[in-house]
Amino acid sequence: DAGITQSPRHKVTETGTPVTLRCHQTENHRYMYWYRQDPGHGLRLIHYSYGVKDTDKGEVSDGYSVSRSKTEDFLLTLESATSSQTSVYFCATTSGGAIGTGELFFGEGSRLTVL
């Protein structure tokens, strides 16, 4: 299995508090992603990174920011958590494909509840 670790795995927080989720990989993959998974919506891309300090927005990026200061770490921050951000968050990585996107490797998920 690819070495992708997400922390924390579970978190309960209150509306308005900042939250940071961490994704750590040991695969030296260039690309890293944050998705959220909600019933009825499947997985939706929040932000992704194509290298150290290189990030871009996905389809549901409002209210989220990311940082990648090292190849192995990709942080997702909710500056001021809202109840609509209650979700399961997945980190994924890939080294990239020869053509298009290669196989993604996923972490086990971080379940966030915002009260």
Place this chain on the structure above:
Amino acid sequence: SQQGEEDPQALSIQEGENATMNCSYKTSINNLQWYRQNSGRGLVHLILIRSNEREKHSGRLRVTLDTSKKSSSLLITASRAADTASYFCATDAGRGGSEKLVFGKGMKLTVNP
């Protein structure tokens, strides 16, 4: 917005039967991938099929791709209870070799022993 849409959304079969899942997508792609997710776990890659391929096999899995219809199917033969999971198709953005994957909403397969 979602690129791929799986059909049916849920399927319940008996062990030993075949399971077929379909995926439709909207724009041109470089490749299409299928993933499995067991309850409470992360997604696991099953198979990737490139836009210039029509069929691909991996063990009990058979994937077809019809780019003219913008559709793909995943066939699991001789299903087992352990195949019970959610299955997702995912496509990349196509033009320019984008490194983003867009997932469908998923399909829940239940294999009854």
